[in-house]
Amino acid sequence: MDKVVFLLFVLSLGVSSQPITDSQRLFSIAVSRVQHLHLLAQRLFGDFESSLQIEEQRQLNKIFLQDFCNSDYIISPIDKHETQRSSVLKLLSISYRLIESWEFPSRSLNGGSAQRYQISQKLSELMRGVQLLIKANQDGAEIFSDGVVPQLAPYGNYYQSLGEDESLRRSYELLACFKKDMHKVETYLTVAKCRLSPEANCTL
Known part of the structure; x- marks a missing residue:
């Protein structure tokens, strides 16, 4: 079953349909996908x-720096030092959680419906790819060994009826958090991929 899912994942990215067993290849696909996201x-x-x-930008940025993302x-x-010390499995597991946390909120990102659909599809493909990488690197270890995976709320009261100023702030926060989390995933997957090349310099 995993081989079938893996093949579908590769085909969906326009990669050769030849069987691929090298996890380095799958890492490359995953990194390319998250870079695009x-x-x-x-x-x-x-x-x-x-x-x-300009004043709105300044105020919203100030508020965001004092606020938190759901993730x-x-x-x-x-x-970066702790990132470099983390195991491949840990980086993959964190990446999976971050991607999964956007499965629902991504549908409400500011922008056109076509862009939201594209992002949703790419997130799903990336999540499947990372899941396969976790299984390939698991070797009997628990994926989420540090406890129960937190069930994150869909960004608080983002979906409630909000005033104009509050709605503006929520839209800003959602986009800023999405950008921040995709940067994290890109960093973690890039470092994890680099670990498969012993001669590579994996410094950030």
């Missing part, structure tokens, strides 16, 4: 920010 996140955030007045409840490395 990160670029989309940056573009959406940039477009939204450019539609704001901050997912325990992850606090800096």
Whole structure:
């Protein structure tokens, strides 16, 4: 069953349908996918920010720096040194949690419906790919050995009826958090992929 899912994942990315057993190849696909998602996140955030007045940008950025993203409840490395010390399985597991946490909120990102659909599809493909990488690197270990995976609420009261100012803040926070989390996943998967190449320099 895993081989079938893996093949579908590869085909969905336009890669050769020849059987692939090298996890380095799957890592490359996953990194490429999250890089694309990160670029989309940056573009959406940039477009939204450019539609704001300068004072609005300043105030929203100030508020965001004092606020938290839902995914901050997912325990992850606090800096690049801890990231480099983390095991491949740990980096993959954290990446999976971060991707999964956006499965529902991504449908409400500011932007066109076509972009939201594209992001949703890419997140699903990436999640399946990372899940396969976890299984390949698991070797009998528990995927989430540090406790129960937290069930994150869909960004608080984002879906409630909000005033204009509050709605603006929520949209800003959602886009900023998505960009932040895709950057995290890109970093973790890149470091994990690098670990498969002993001669590579995996410094950040």
